[in-house]
Amino acid sequence: MKEYKIAVIPGDGIGVDITREAIKVMTKVSEKYGTKLIFTELKAGGCAIDEFGEPLPKHTLDVCKDSDAVLLGAVGGPKWDNLEGQQRPEKALMGLRGGLGLYANLRPAKVYDVLKGASPLKNEIIDEGVDLLVVRELTGGIYFGDRGRCDDNGIEAAYDTEKYNVSEIKKIAHVAFKSAMKRRKKVTSVDKSNILESSRLWRSVVEEVSKEYPEVELNHLYVDNTAMQLVRKPSQFDVILTSNLFGDILSDEASMVTGSIGMLASSSLREDSFGMYEPIHGSAPDIAGKDLANPLAQILSSAMLFEYSLGMSEAARDIEEAVQNVLDKGYRTGDIFTEGTKKVGTAQMGKLVLDEL
Known part of the structure; x- marks a missing residue:
């Protein structure tokens, strides 16, 4: 069984909530294709400032360098807004990109047919x-x-x-x-x-x-x-x-x-297929831990991870199709909810994707 080391940085706010659901999806898909993912959870951003006094601890960067890919949630929040520039949570992003040599950011923007009304x-x-x-x-x-x-x-x-x-x-x-x-x-x-x-x-x-x-x-x-x-x-x-x-x-x-920022993934890559994968939205600390966040952007980021860093295109398509099927069946988190659709929370949305898989 082939093994891959995945560095996981949930970060701040809803990063913790959405990353939890993405890991469940990644684990299920990897099992289907006979691979094993070894996840190592790390701290960066505001939570790292609180615990270590700096946004990007050396240990975090070292583990990321020794991994096959990085899954990142979100960093930052009003709690740390008054810090000096070099000590702000967002400096963790700059440090990760520079320290890992990630020179290419890929951001797909696609309008799903069933979400056209959100635009x-x-x-x-x-x-x-x-x-x-x-x-x-x-x-x-x-x-x-x-x-x-x-x-x-x-x-x-x-x-x-x-x-x-x-x-x-x-x-x-x-x-x-x-x-x-x-x-x-x-x-x-x-x-x-x-x-x-x-x-x-x-x-x-x-x-x-x-x-x-x-x-x-x-x-x-x-x-x-x-x-x-x-x-x-x-x-x-x-x-x-x-x-x-x-x-x-x-x-x-x-x-x-x-019109659906909670649906959009991104990847930051270098020449050797190593990459860091994250949703484009922020940490939304006001809804963190309340089962309100949309995990689909993070789940789609994990699909990009399979595609670009692990070379598992079929696994990536499985995740994308599962997300599409859930949307086609009318399930929505609050950020993309419209009249006539079925509102669900973070955990339920993650479970729906798992069920499709």
Whole structure:
């Protein structure tokens, strides 16, 4: 029996609730395919600050490095909002991404037919279909550039530097084009090359990489136009390739287009298939421990874990189909509940997925 080591970081708030259900699903699916998952629970984020005085203990990062994949719940909450920047729970995310070399963030945004009513967009827009993937560069750009405070002719000022090199752009571009080859073979590269020098380099490198993928259609959009097009006609997008800052913003916009943020998974990857998997929503501490959270985004994140890090595509499809079947039967947690559907809690939703499996 093949064994895989999975580092589990439930984190804060509802991260604990949703991760519990995802582990049950992962265990059942792994048994079906004759594999064994060895879970090691770790702390990062606010709970780690409370216990260890820092958001990302060295032990947590070391165990993650020695694992085959990481399943992350959510970090942060108002309890830690007044801490200094380097001590905030969110620094755990930056530390994990940088420490594990996770340079590619993949965020699918798909509108399920039975959840179309949740989208804030008009029916005629959603009816055209929304099934896109945002590929965001994760370890470069302004979030990791030089920053600081300075004196500007007697006035206090601050600066953050956006910088990319050719190697960083090539790596993330290859991820986008390879992803497109498995989808509808279209990449939209997003930049601000009419203003930014870093974007001009970005565009030229992406065009060079595209020559290695002649089957994939490449087009370019400025980031402001992309933001508009996402709400005007989201069906035009297949794979959106962009930088750390632009990807952070656009992926959140894409998630709201679907209207069901509690349904959306994400993965952060490196070259060797190692990845960290997490839902895109936050820790929602106001509903933590109350059996109200939607576990489906975390369960779908576990499907991505099977797909990308364990190479178990059939297991991933099983999980996705189980989620689809539960939705088709009308079961909903409170965040996606509408008149005429059946409201269930976190644990019941997890059990429904298990029953489908």
